[in-house]
Amino acid sequence: MQNVLQEIGINNYIYLSTILFCIGIFGVLFRRNAIVMFMSIEIMLNAVNLLLVVFSTYHQDAAGQVFVFFSMAVAAAEVAVGLAILVGIYRNIHSIDIDKLKNLKG
Amino acid sequence: MLTTVFYILSAITLATAFLTIFTRNPIHSAIYLVICFFSIAGHYLLFNAQFLAVVHIIVYSGAIMILLLFTIMLMNLNKEDEKHKSGLTILAAVASFCLVAFVLLAAFIKSMPIIEEYYVSGEDYQSIKVLGQVLLDEKNGFMIPFEFASVLLLVSMIGAVLLSKKEEKISL
Numbered sequence: 001m002q003n004v005l006q007e008i009g010i011n012n013y014i015y016l017s018t019i020l021f022c023i024g025i026f027g028v029l030f031r032r033n034a035i036v037m038f039m040s041i042e043i044m045l046n047a048v049n050l051l052l053v054v055f056s057t058y059h060q061d062a063a064g065q066v067f068v069f070f071s072m073a074v075a076a077a078e079v080a081v082g083l084a085i086l087v088g089i090y091r092n093i094h095s096i097d098i099d100k101l102k103n104l105k106g
Numbered sequence: 107m108l109t110t111v112f113y114i115l116s117a118i119t120l121a122t123a124f125l126t127i128f129t130r131n132p133i134h135s136a137i138y139l140v141i142c143f144f145s146i147a148g149h150y151l152l153f154n155a156q157f158l159a160v161v162h163i164i165v166y167s168g169a170i171m172i173l174l175l176f177t178i179m180l181m182n183l184n185k186e187d188e189k190h191k192s193g194l195t196i197l198a199a200v201a202s203f204c205l206v207a208f209v210l211l212a213a214f215i216k217s218m219p220i221i222e223e224y225y226v227s228g229e230d231y232q233s234i235k236v237l238g239q240v241l242l243d244e245k246n247g248f249m250i251p252f253e254f255a256s257v258l259l260l261v262s263m264i265g266a267v268l269l270s271k272k273e274e275k276i277s278l
Contacts, residue, residue, distance in 0.1 A: 003226050004152050007108045014214045016116050020123055022207040027127035029199035035132050035178060039139050042170065043123050046146050050161075057153045059230045062240040065160070066159055066248055072165050073255040075261035079170050083177045084269035090181050 005057060013054040020047035034086055034096040038079065045075050112152065118145040132178050136171060143167045157234045 005013075020043060027040030049068045054062025090096050122142040126135045143166040150159035230236055241248050 004108055004112075004154075006226065008112050010118055011215070012112065012116075015211070016119070018207060018210045018214065019120060021196060021210065022203050023123045023127065023217070025206055026203040029202060030127060030196065033132060033183070035174060035183065036127065038174065039126055039135055042139065042166070043126065043142065046143065046166070048218050050149060052157055053150060053153055053158060054230070058153075060226075060229060062236050063229050065155060065232060065237060066241050068158060069161065070248075070251060070255055072161065076165055076169060077258050079173055080266040081186060081262050081269065083173055084266040086177065087180065087270045092107070096181065 007055075010054060010058055013051070017051040017054070020044075021052070024072040032087070032097050032099050034098050037098070038082055038086075039066070042075065045071065108152070112149075114149045115145050115152070118142075119149070132183050133175070136175050137177060138169050139174075140171050142169070153232075155232050157237060158232075 024040045024042075024044030028037050029044065031037055031040070049071055052055065052064045052071070053059050056062065056068075086096055089101065093100060119142055122138045122145065126142060129135045129138060144163065147159040147162045147167070150156075150162060154266040239247075241252060243249070
């Protein structure tokens with residue numbers, strides 16, 4: 001097996017996951033649909049996971065990949081609870097536009 | 107060869123991530139996101155992390171996307187009636203996109219690498235056997251976080267059921 005990091009270089013992976021993370025941030029700020037905001041959060045989590053795997057390969061240490069498993073478990077829990085909250089919001093105001101959720105503004 | 111594969115996979119990843127955000131229809135967003143997750147699993151395969159790639163496909167492209175798609179269908183959101191945000195908000199989003207990218211890149215590129223020269227030791231460090239040993243090792247493994255992850259999943263399952271149960275309507 002050829003080695004990936006020797007061939008491609010770690011900098012390219014750093015650029016890739018940084019841009020992916022920033023796309024996620026942009027999605028959270030840009031969209032009003034709460035489900036698409038959730039998807040953007042997933043993109044951000046995946047960018048971080050990708051960088052963890054890259055550095056785990058770079059240091060040839062399995063702990064980075066084990067950390068990714070935990071982050072996946074937390075992401076799954078987060079999505080389950082978050083979508084349940086969204087369903088509750090939709091039942092109450094019949095929309096998931098986050099700009100309509102400003103009752104605390106007074 | 108590997109470089110070409112990397113560039114193709116990266117192009118797919120970034121393009122589908124952008125399309126996820128810019129498509130008006132949430133169903134199309136979800137489908138683009140599935141393609142994005144598959145290409146990230148391809149990146150994991152490039153690193154020879156097979157177990158991680160399979161788990162990624164099962165958890166993200168399988169479980170999470172099914173959950174998202176079912177929620178979209180439950181709420182009947184497959185129409186494109188979302189209004190765009192105001193110009194100022196878009197400007198702020200673009201500015202923060204650029205600033206965060208700048209700060210992160212500067213921090214990563216300027217930081218000193220711990221390993222000056224990357225080399226391959228040829229040692230096995232990411233097969234399922236080694237991962238299981240690191241995860242469940244008795245002394246310095248991740249035994250207690252592993253148990254806590256299972257408790258977290260149980261609690262989130264109970265929480266999701268409780269939250270989505272039918273209840274008295276709260277007037278908003």
